[in-house]
């Protein structure tokens with residue numbers, strides 16, 4: 081069975097401990113029949129037997145030994161139960177720890193497409209609730225099944241050794257119990273799969289609402305979001321109740337069967353005692369162990385519920401466990417090289433989920449050149465730069481760096497040659513210093529300051545409560561959009577890579593600051609090819625070349641002067657951004 085194989089595979093390093101736990105479970109459970117057996121001896125010898133009185137006088141030593149035996153076995157079982165639980169807990173916790181690391185690495189190794197198709201809330205549910213369910217299954221469900229089965233089998237063997245006919249009478253209840261259990265399992269399984277899906281939706285909604293907290297407040301949509309959350313919560317709660325209550329449809333039958341064991345024992349057992357076929361002590365042994373047969377039947381519903389939840393959770397974990405990224409790092413043992421920084425797009429087309437967003441794009445950038453990319457929103461600018469570090473792979477054509485297809489380069493090496501400031505700025509919950517030096521933790525403090533100066537960030541950082549030690553990001557001091565962009569720019573420059581990609585990095589800074597940044601970019605003290613996505617002519621004007629993109633196609637290419645002379649898209653944007661002139665153009669058509 082796949083689930084058991086998977087657990088076994090992941091128990092590596094803890095298998096001995098887990099097997100020990102299973103053995104202790106079997107031993108501890110088998111000992112359950114010891115006390116009923118001793119009880120039977122005491123009753124038959126000292127209470128109900130013909131020579132009971134005499135035996136009390138003659139065999140007092142045996143009575144004491146039997147009583148001490150009962151106490152001893154009780155203590156032994158308690159000690160074993162303690163040891164057993166400890167082994168289950170340790171092995172399951174260790175396994176959970178290892179699997180969590182493995183899954184985390186797996187998630188880290190996924191490409192952008194994976195993140196496009198997986199919700200954060202869902203991934204979080206897999207990494208927390210689902211993993212805990214698997215651990216619970218190892219430490220509790222399997223333990224319960226093993227112990228119930230052992231007690232059941234041990235009790236049956238003991239019963240058969242006393243009287244086969246009475247035991248067979250009791251066993252006539254087993255087939256209907258299993259039929260009911262089977263029907264219940266069949267009905268409840270899809271419910272738990274559905275329940276797991278709803279939990280994921282609930283968590284995703286919660287995560288999105290917390291992340292989008294500012295937008296919700298800005299649009300005063302709290303009530304709408306609360307309603308949305310309440311709907312998901314009600315959905316989950318309803319599914320939870322339905323799954324839990326379905327057990328009640330089967331519970332009366334199983335409970336009746338469980339009670340019927342006692343009735344059969346009383347009628348058939350009483351008859352056999354009267355007939356002298358079994359002794360009163362043997363009847364008492366049956367009576368004190370009948371729970372070992374009826375309880376597993378009673379608990380079968382709880383166990384089936386948990387097993388179905390385990391299946392549903394494991395199916396979700398396995399989605400991460402066996403997920404294979406399309407873009408993988410071969411980890412070839414090469415010494416990381418520093419590229420020159422020549423970039424060439426050779427008839428590149430690209431599709432997102434079957435929709436083509438780049439059509440036959442070709443252009444070249446020489447090492448050290450600065451290229452600006454401009455174009456209407458959604459025209460494919462970010463998509464172009466995403467292909468350079470292989471966040472995505474081309475659908476057709478090739479992207480070459482220093483003449484080599486990026487798909488043939490070692491991924492770590494490739495990305496280690498690119499500094500990038502993405503359009504959505506994300507800062508970590510860390511100091512400003514830690515954020516700037518994120519790509520190079522060894523960066524000396526004076527270098528951090530230097531890059532902050534180049535990114536026009538030093539002045540505002542200096543004025544912050546703890547300067548470069550101020551904590552920013554999710555839990556830290558709030559920063560303006562422009563301030564965040566400047567820290568992200570310093571972070572991208574500080575890694576001193578031969579290719580620097582800036583995706584709309586100065587869109588939120590004022591013109592004066594932008595001029596300072598443009599100046600800094602031109603005077604970087606390391607060789608660097610720059611690709612700058614920008615909407616402002618003031619940013620693109622000094623680039624060696626400007627590409628104009630429209631609908632995934634390059635429609636214009638040239639220097640600032642060449643493109644102005646063309647009087648196309650770039651010219652229009654230039655005129656619009658130079659107030660007054662822009663209006664004249666609009667009026668004159």
Ligand SMILES: Nc1ncnc2c1ncn2[C@@H]1O[C@H](COP(=O)(O)OP(=O)(O)OP(=O)(O)O)[C@@H](O)[C@H]1O
Nearest residue numbers: 196432437455456457458459460461462463464503
């Ligand atoms: N992860 C994605 N999955 C599917 N489609 C996407 C994805 N990212 C972008 N797109 C689509 O691809 C097209 C190009 O997007 P891209 O982000 O490259 O445009 P852009 O020119 O950078 O836009 P902007 O100036 O608004 O940032 C758009 O139509 C967009 O809807």
